[in-house]
Amino acid sequence: MSEFLFAEETPDNAPQTQSTDAQIPRQYWDILIVDDDTAVHNITKTVLKSKEIDGRKLRFHSVFSGYEATQLLKTQSDFAVILLDVVMESDQAGLDACRIIREELALNTVRIILRTGQPGSTPEEEVILKYRINDYKEKNELTATKLFCSIVTAVRSYQDLISLEQSKVELVIEKEAVEQINAEMAEVALQIEANVKALELSNRYKSQFLANMSHELRTPLNSILILSRLLADNDEANLEPDQIESAKIINNSGTELLALIEDILELSQLETGQLSVNYDNFYIGDLTEVLKQEFSALAQDKALEFNLRLDPNLPKMFRVDLQKLKQVLSNLIGNAIKFTNNGSVSLLMEYREHPNKSIVFQVVDTGIGIAADQLDGIFQSFQQVDGSTSRQYGGTGLGLAISKEIVKLIQATLTVSSQVDNGSIFTLTLPLLEMTIPHKITQDQNTRITQQSTMVGKEVLIVDDNPRNVFSLIQGLKPFKMKITVAENGQEALEKLDTNPTIDIVLMDIMMPIMDGNTAIKKIRQQSNYAALPVIAITAKASRADQLEAIDSGANNCMAKPVDINVLTELMASNLMVI
Numbered sequence: 001m002s003e004f005l006f007a008e009e010t011p012d013n014a015p016q017t018q019s020t021d022a023q024i025p026r027q028y029w030d031i032l033i034v035d036d037d038t039a040v041h042n043i044t045k046t047v048l049k050s051k052e053i054d055g056r057k058l059r060f061h062s063v064f065s066g067y068e069a070t071q072l073l074k075t076q077s078d079f080a081v082i083l084l085d086v087v088m089e090s091d092q093a094g095l096d097a098c099r100i101i102r103e104e105l106a107l108n109t110v111r112i113i114l115r116t117g118q119p120g121s122t123p124e125e126e127v128i129l130k131y132r133i134n135d136y137k138e139k140n141e142l143t144a145t146k147l148f149c150s151i152v153t154a155v156r157s158y159q160d161l162i163s164l165e166q167s168k169v170e171l172v173i174e175k176e177a178v179e180q181i182n183a184e185m186a187e188v189a190l191q192i193e194a195n196v197k198a199l200e201l202s203n204r205y206k207s208q209f210l211a212n213m214s215h216e217l218r219t220p221l222n223s224i225l226i227l228s229r230l231l232a233d234n235d236e237a238n239l240e241p242d243q244i245e246s247a248k249i250i251n252n253s254g255t256e257l258l259a260l261i262e263d264i265l266e267l268s269q270l271e272t273g274q275l276s277v278n279y280d281n282f283y284i285g286d287l288t289e290v291l292k293q294e295f296s297a298l299a300q301d302k303a304l305e306f307n308l309r310l311d312p313n314l315p316k317m318f319r320v321d322l323q324k325l326k327q328v329l330s331n332l333i334g335n336a337i338k339f340t341n342n343g344s345v346s347l348l349m350e351y352r353e354h355p356n357k358s359i360v361f362q363v364v365d366t367g368i369g370i371a372a373d374q375l376d377g378i379f380q381s382f383q384q385v386d387g388s389t390s391r392q393y394g395g396t397g398l399g400l401a402i403s404k405e406i407v408k409l410i411q412a413t414l415t416v417s418s419q420v421d422n423g424s425i426f427t428l429t430l431p432l433l434e435m436t437i438p439h440k441i442t443q444d445q446n447t448r449i450t451q452q453s454t455m456v457g458k459e460v461l462i463v464d465d466n467p468r469n470v471f472s473l474i475q476g477l478k479p480f481k482m483k484i485t486v487a488e489n490g491q492e493a494l495e496k497l498d499t500n501p502t503i504d505i506v507l508m509d510i511m512m513p514i515m516d517g518n519t520a521i522k523k524i525r526q527q528s529n530y531a532a533l534p535v536i537a538i539t540a541k542a543s544r545a546d547q548l549e550a551i552d553s554g555a556n557n558c559m560a561k562p563v564d565i566n567v568l569t570e571l572m573a574s575n576l577m578v579i
């Protein structure tokens, strides 16, 4: 045989059947030979029979016309390569078959190698451009090697296309899976959003309920605290010692109840994000002085050492919500004293440069300690180490829960380490904030020096619709020998002021029928002769917003019920001194 496979090509139209070799391995490349010359089929198979491409053998299928080829391809489309003759049942039969394969049958992965015996009638350039074939070979130039190389190239490109198709299919499957997951996630997100809304709503109801409840409880507590205090003071010296003792117990229990109400309300406000942070610059001494005053005596009562140790590197001034920081430290020191029977309680303050500039506060005690498995629980509401704690030491189990929320609010952290019978260390790390506002020394009116003598003989208008509150206030003001006028609502207060221009000061309840306190205060301020009249609003609503509303209306001060009569009278005195 010459090197050129088809140099001696002679037409042979004898039909042949498709190869059905049972020995064909499972892994093979299907090659379709389309040629009307049986010899071409035979030679092709002979030279390629034993070849393998990338580990797979070749399997040949023979058809002898363009028509036969397209018919076969309608049912069997997984050929890797078609070796396609041009001139068969017609001069263009191969080219027509090519068009049908690509356009009508849309078989785009199979590689088509055109093999022509009459190149002149089917010029290479024109055919390549016009028909979507992949290679063009002239039979009389084709050697066994060239044919094999051409088939290798075609098979590889077929394999690449199949892989691409497969990855396309996989991508589509993946895309569908991702879309499915996205849809599910969107559904879950909707569900979460609905749950969050429901939770927000129920939280709002809860804090509304707590605010209302605290308001309802404060009003009767107001009378209980003022009157029990007056009874315990026994100014008129007409009570027996056991009656005085009972009055003291009523007053103490009322005070504890009030603390509990305030804690519950505060915790709810913290949890629902209703409390904001008020940053200001403070001297470190402001804080230590207050803590020393508050706790030295308490520690002394229990014969405990109370130490304050300050790192000399501490900044003299820092920016913080002092009231909130103090609340947390007071809770920690109060607990330390409460749960320590011998030894000491210390507050250590240290400046730390790394990882962030911060002040580290450590409250260290030598007390009863906390078991390891209880350490997490103590930061939860109403959690005490054991049920007997509240009986033995008092407390509600709310202090640390509140502290934990405040700590979050002021961007600090709070941790604890402890050992039973070996004391506890609570560590509060407060990041130092840039100080942008100049230090402002504020003087609280409540703490001004009391000048009660200024109240004697002065005229006070008490405006309140609740006779018990009025009675309590009258009792509380008795020692000051003031002239007292009473009005039941805002409207009546305005009338009383009209008829008594000598009134020196007004104590104004806020929630009243006919005309509420805020409206009455606004109307008072509209009269030029009352622009400077001291008005102290007294409200059962404890929220900061309610108190600010009273101040905005024109009140000089606002006190929350239950009123501490000493604070009220100091406040009255300081207001009366100003004019």
Ligand code: ADP
Pocket (backbone or CB within 6 Å): 331, 335, 336, 339, 365, 367, 368, 369, 370, 378, 383, 384, 385, 386, 389, 394, 395, 396, 397, 398, 399, 400, 401, 424
């Ligand atoms: P309360 O002190 O009102 O019970 P807290 O929330 O402040 O509530 O504290 C919760 C519990 O944590 C306490 O009841 C006590 O069991 C435990 N605990 C807190 N501080 C200390 C401490 N310094 N030593 C031992 N136990 C403590």
